[in-house]
Amino acid sequence: MEEGKDEDLVIDIPVSGHRCPICGKEAVQRYKPFCSKRCADIDLNRWFTGVYHISSEESSEGGDQGEEGNQ
Numbered sequence: 075m076e077e078g079k080d081e082d083l084v085i086d087i088p089v090s091g092h093r094c095p096i097c098g099k100e101a102v103q104r105y106k107p108f109c110s111k112r113c114a115d116i117d118l119n120r121w122f123t124g125v126y127h128i129s130s131e132e133s134s135e136g137g138d139q140g141e142e143g144n145q
């Protein structure tokens with residue numbers, strides 16, 4: 075059995091000139107433009123939260139129309 079040959083070789087190569095927008099550390103190739111999966115997740119979460127916020131505002135506007143479907 076070979077022990078995780080490939081996985082061990084996958085190291086996070088820093089991308090010089092790119093800073094993680096979340097924590098300000100140097101970004102890595104693998105999670106560019108972030109420094110780690112963690113920061114990428116944080117950004118993704120922010121994004122989803124923002125979208126959810128916007129769409130919830132919209133749904134309160136069009137929410138009344140749905141109830142007229144009652145016969």
Ligand SMILES: [Zn+2]
Nearest residue numbers: 094097109113
């Ligand atoms: Zn980061």
